[in-house]
Structure formats: structure tokens, C-alpha cells
Amino acid sequence: MTPPLFLVPDLGTGDVLVLTGAEAHHAATVTRLAAGEQVLLSDGRGGLAEARAGQVSPNRVVFEVLSRRTTERPRPWLVVVQALPKSERGELAVELLTELGADEIVPWSAARSIGQWKGDRVAKGLAKWQRTAQAAAKQSRRSRIPVVAELAATQQVADRVEAAGAALLLESEAADPLSGLSLPADGELVVVVGPEGGLTPDELELFTSRGGRPVRLGAEVLRTSTAGAAALAVLSVNLGRWR
Numbered sequence: 001m002t003p004p005l006f007l008v009p010d011l012g013t014g015d016v017l018v019l020t021g022a023e024a025h026h027a028a029t030v031t032r033l034a035a036g037e038q039v040l041l042s043d044g045r046g047g048l049a050e051a052r053a054g055q056v057s058p059n060r061v062v063f064e065v066l067s068r069r070t071t072e073r074p075r076p077w078l079v080v081v082q083a084l085p086k087s088e089r090g091e092l093a094v095e096l097l098t099e100l101g102a103d104e105i106v107p108w109s110a111a112r113s114i115g116q117w118k119g120d121r122v123a124k125g126l127a128k129w130q131r132t133a134q135a136a137a138k139q140s141r142r143s144r145i146p147v148v149a150e151l152a153a154t155q156q157v158a159d160r161v162e163a164a165g166a167a168l169l170l171e172s173e174a175a176d177p178l179s180g181l182s183l184p185a186d187g188e189l190v191v192v193v194g195p196e197g198g199l200t201p202d203e204l205e206l207f208t209s210r211g212g213r214p215v216r217l218g219a220e221v222l223r224t225s226t227a228g229a230a231a232l233a234v235l236s237v238n239l240g241r242w243r
Contacts, residue, residue, distance in 0.1 A: 005040040011047045019061040028058045044145040046071045076189040078103045080228045083110035083195040089225040091132045096229035098136035104147040112197035162210035164190040174214035193228040
């Protein structure tokens with residue numbers, strides 16, 4: 001079984017790393033880490049260390065560092081623009097996107113989004129998505145936590161689509177299947193996931209005018225909280241990330 005992963009602010013350069021605070025409490029009381037067990041430590045930015053637990057207490061865990069390495073920034077950079085789902089389905093979407101390889105997640109206030117972040121809900125929503133991405137990265141043993149970007153308006157999504165190496169618009173009635181596309185080797189690969197009601201005609205026209213390409217996953221119509229994850233699974237195979 002793959003060792004558990006814990007997050008540290010910095011991997012440092014010495015032979016010893018000390019885990020404190022909430023991560024130490026989680027390691028000692030939830031994971032029930034014991035002295036001598038091997039773990040993975042990550043800074044969440046691509047740095048990864050293999051380590052062995054020494055002294056373990058609820059407030060402080062001391063590790064002996066066995067090795068360190070840094071994973072390269074992924075190419076292409078997978079960006080998922082996720083229309084805001086309703087209630088807890090937002091966290092489900094972020095969890096699945098993180099586990100399936102998104103490098104960046106952009107919450108989008110689409111015209112047909114059932115859930116909307118306004119006022120103080122913007123900061124709360126972003127914080128919740130960031131916590132979810134962090135937890136999912138730990139669970140899936142990712143050394144790089146996906147970036148959760150600021151809430152985007154439709155015009156900002158259009159700008160992102162135009163600047164991308166390729167931008168794919170998930171549309172159930174699109175002629176082209178996602179599985180058969182040629183994909184860029186570098187730059188940003190943007191996937192736009194619409195809300196439950198789909199993209200409006202105006203949104204679709206705007207995004208396609210900026211270079212977005214409508215694509216379909218299959219015959220089934222997926223919910224907005226799962227469609228992005230399904231697309232990432234296809235892309236991960238086609239990009240050679242899953243080998």
C-alpha cells in the first residue's frame with residue numbers, strides 16, 4: 001500500500017523534518033502513525049520526500065528524511081473551468097477533479113449556474129474549494145495541490161479560452177468526440193464544464209469565437225459535478241499521464 005502523504009510548509013534540506021499543528025494531529029490521532037512507519041511529505045508545489053516517522057505525538061511528529069525529489073510542472077497544464085454546481089456538489093466536483101489530475105480549477109459563475117457566490121460567499125466558497133483540493137491531493141498522493149483560481153465571470157473565461165493552447169467546451173450534442181482529438185504538448189489545455197442546464201447560446205458563441213472547440217464525451221449526459229472528471233480521465237490517457 002502507498003504510504004500516507006502529509007503536507008509541510010517547506011521540505012528544507014536537512015535530514016530531519018518536523019510536522020506540527022493540524023497535520024501532526026491528523027498523523028498521530030487519525031492516521032495513527034507509529035514510529036518507524038514510512039510516509040510521503042510534500043510541500044504541495046511539486047516537492048516530495050520519502051521519510052520515516054520517529055517521535056510521534058498529537059502536536060509534533062519528527063521525521064527522518066530518506067530522499068527528496070521535485071516533480072516537473074505538468075505539460076500541458078490542465079485547467080478546468082467549472083461552472084458552479086449547487087450546494088455540496090461543488091466540493092464533489094473539486095474532489096474528483098483533483099484526484100483525476102486537474103492542475104488548476106477555475107470556479108465560474110455561468111448564466112445557468114444554480115449555485116451562485118455573491119458577497120461574502122465568494123471568499124467562503126473559494127476557501128471551501130481550496131480545502132477540498134488539499135484534502136483530495138493528500139488522499140491521492142499528489143505532490144502538487146491544484147491551484148484554485150479566483151471566481152471568474154464569463155468574459156474572464158473567454159479570455160482564458162483565447163489564451164490557451166487548446167480549449168475544449170463540453171457539449172453533449174457536439175459532433176467531435178473528446179477521445180479522438182489531437183492535443184497540445186505544452187501551454188494550457190482548458191476544459192470548460194457548463195452548469196446542469198448547459199452553456200447558453202451566447203456563452204457557446206462567445207467561447208467558440210475565441211477559439212473554443214465543442215466536444216462530447218459520449219452518448220450519456222453527465223452532471224456538471226462529474227463531467228469534468230470524466231473528461232480528465234480521457235485526457236490523462238491520451239496525454240500519456242496514465243502509463
